[in-house]
Amino acid sequence: MIDKSEVLIERLEHPWPAAFLGFADRTTLNSLASARTAHRLAPGQSVLYARHRGQVIGCTSWYQQYRHTYVALDGTAVRAMGVYLCSSEVLPRFRGMGIGGMLYEHRLAECGGDTPGVSVEILGQGSPLSVDDEARPGLIWHLARGFTIVGYSCEADAGPVLTRSGSSSRRTGPPAVEHHVF
Numbered sequence: 001m002i003d004k005s006e007v008l009i010e011r012l013e014h015p016w017p018a019a020f021l022g023f024a025d026r027t028t029l030n031s032l033a034s035a036r037t038a039h040r041l042a043p044g045q046s047v048l049y050a051r052h053r054g055q056v057i058g059c060t061s062w063y064q065q066y067r068h069t070y071v072a073l074d075g076t077a078v079r080a081m082g083v084y085l086c087s088s089e090v091l092p093r094f095r096g097m098g099i100g101g102m103l104y105e106h107r108l109a110e111c112g113g114d115t116p117g118v119s120v121e122i123l124g125q126g127s128p129l130s131v132d133d134e135a136r137p138g139l140i141w142h143l144a145r146g147f148t149i150v151g152y153s154c155e156a157d158a159g160p161v162l163t164r165s166g167s168s169s170r171r172t173g174p175p176a177v178e179h180h181v182f
Contacts, residue, residue, distance in 0.1 A: 002097060004097070004102065006052055007099060008050070009051075009102055010051060012047035019051065019056045021039070022056065023059065024036050028089075029087040030087060031045070031061045031086035035047075044063045045062070046061060046062055046063075048110065049103075050090070050103055057090060057091050058088070058090035058099050059103070060088035060103040060104065060107045063084045064083055064111060065082070065083075066081065066083070066084035067080070068080055068084055068121075070151045070152060071154060072151040073149070078151060080117075080119060082117045082119065085107065085118065088100060088138065100141075101141065108145075117163060118164040119150075119161060119162065119163045120147065120162050120163075121155070121160070121161050121162075122142070122161075122162065123135035123159045124153060124158045124159025124160065125159075126156060126157060129158070129160050130157075130158060131159060131160065139160065142162050143162070147163065
């Protein structure tokens with residue numbers, strides 16, 4: 001067990017710390033593919049990472065203005081633009097200690113994630129709305145914080161897509177959405 005007061009959540013800025021580069025090289029997060037190969041983030045991407053005693057133990061990222069497509073629960077294709085929450089990962093030996101929750105809370109605060117229309121895809125298992133076992137805590141976390149399942153990913157994993165519901169004092173409105181029948 002670690003003392004969470006010793007965990008620092010930091011925004012990734014240049015020059016990147018060597019500890020983050022080491023984490024990026026070890027992780028399988030698709031959202032860090034450009035960090036691994038080109039040592040740069042994708043356009044519009046922001047990253048927060050958790051550091052404990054000099055070691056990066058987790059990270060999370062998002063896009064502020066991102067266009068993505070998913071399948072709505074009624075079978076229509078939805079093209080959305082807005083805040084899109086990407087992958088998060090905590091190193092296995094630090095899981096179950098609240099580090100992922102710390103990263104998520106900081107991410108929502110930084111990206112305006114308390115507004116309706118923020119979206120996230122949860123890793124699935126290949127059939128519509130399926131959830132990968134390792135992604136189940138993320139699904140539960142989002143549902144407990146006002147996200148609603150609105151469809152599923154067009155990716156091969158076909159995991160659920162959730163958007164933020166409800167109202168907020170910082171409401172900026174939902175993302176631009178187009179519906180198309182398959």
